[in-house]
Amino acid sequence: MRREEIKVTLWGDSARKVDIETIENLPPPVLMVMTSLKVKKKPSNTNHTCIFINPEIPQAEPYKIEFSKATDNIKKLPTPYKQLTAAEVKKVDKTTVRKLNKLNPKEYKNQLVYCKAFISRFSTHDGWWYEGCPQCYKQLTVKKNSDLQVCLDHSVQIPLPCYRVHATIEDPNSEATIKLRGKPAEQLFGITCRDLIDRYPYAPQETLPQEILQTKGQIHIFQIQINEANGFIVKGIFPSTKNQPSASTPAHPMYDKKRSVDKGRRQLFATTPDKKART
Incomplete structure (x- = not known):
């Protein structure tokens, strides 16, 4: 409701289940509710993520009113390369x-x-x-004379199994x-x-x-x-x-x-x- 932007990455089956053409043909505003996201610098879906388009819930009404302006039409961002269905x-x-x-x-x-x-x-x-950096997923190395694990790009990190x-x-x-x-x-x-x-x-x-x-x-x-x-x-x-x-x-x-x-x-x-x- 504060009109702050956040990018969410969907992977695998969750991404394939999103019907982009149907969403584009719906009259604005289109409300998407996602559950079970992995929260980090850029949130992404987990194996249990569910996606609901325009759910019939009371909480949706204030969002529909706020985002019914002409400038709120859906915008498609360019992808780095062609994603095949x-x-x-x-x-x-x-x-x-x-x-x-x-x-x-x-x-x-x-x-x-x-x-x-x-x-x-x-x-x-x-x-x-392997134990990777949670930000870039590169393998961590043990800091000299200590038990700390460090990433060459992001300093000391808590290891993420990859x-x-x-x-x-x-x-x-x-x-x-x-x-x-x-x-x-x-x-x-x-x-x-x-x-x-x-x-x-x-x-x-x-x-x-x-x-x-x-x-x-x-x-x-x-x-x-x-x-x-x-x-x-x-x-x-x-x-x-x-x-x-x-x-x-x-x-x-x-x-x-x-x-x-x-x-x-x-x-x-x-x-x-x-x-x-x-x-």
């Missing part, structure tokens, strides 16, 4: 994993490429999360290693990194939670940015039109070969029933 992703040209490996990073550094593949395995050689998961994706002819970070990783695993660590506070870095492991075999369309130093960085994940494979049905014959190996491994973070007490 799920329907547009289905039509976009997709590369194979073999071709993905052959792309020149210098030629594609400012482009996003799309690759349809399934996740076959994960690597834990440097853990699946995903850094290395995964191997495959299609029928080849495989490649991708890096899952930030919102795409949260979208894929269905939980924030902080919440997952809170769920398993004593889990070692080398042990992958079941929330991550259960995505093995799933087919997705990966939106990838090619980085000369860091390899293939996933910037977005879209569902495939094919049915997701179940635990009993391999996604691909190549995945089936690995099942005999995986069966012998201990299922991490899985709960087992307590043994019956002796009588």
Whole structure:
């Protein structure tokens, strides 16, 4: 009501559920109510965010009266690059994993490429999360002669757990290693990194939670940015039109070969029933 501006960032499913065309066709003012936002320098949605357009609640009336002026029409801000909808992703040209490996990073550094593949395995050689700066998400370093953790750009910070998961994706002819970070990783695993660590506070870095492991075999369309130093960085994940494979049905014959190996491994973070007490 004070006409102060604040920018809110919506990610993943929450962003895709916002029907921009319908909102633009509604007579002003259009009131949007959002719940469960993550409050920081720029608020963003969480996995539990709900969005309501013009809700029928008493509190909405004062806002409608205040923002009914001609100058209050909806304004669209420019985006840094073209954001594709799920329907547009289905039509976009997709590369194979073999071709993905052959792309020149210098030629594609400012482009996003799309690759349809399934996740076959994960690597834990440097853990699946790191302690990052809550402002820029860069990895924190320990200050010399102290236990304080600092960011090179933002001084001393309280660490924020951030995903850094290395995964191997495959299609029928080849495989490649991708890096899952930030919102795409949260979208894929269905939980924030902080919440997952809170769920398993004593889990070692080398042990992958079941929330991550259960995505093995799933087919997705990966939106990838090619980085000369860091390899293939996933910037977005879209569902495939094919049915997701179940635990009993391999996604691909190549995945089936690995099942005999995986069966012998201990299922991490899985709960087992307590043994019956002796009588």
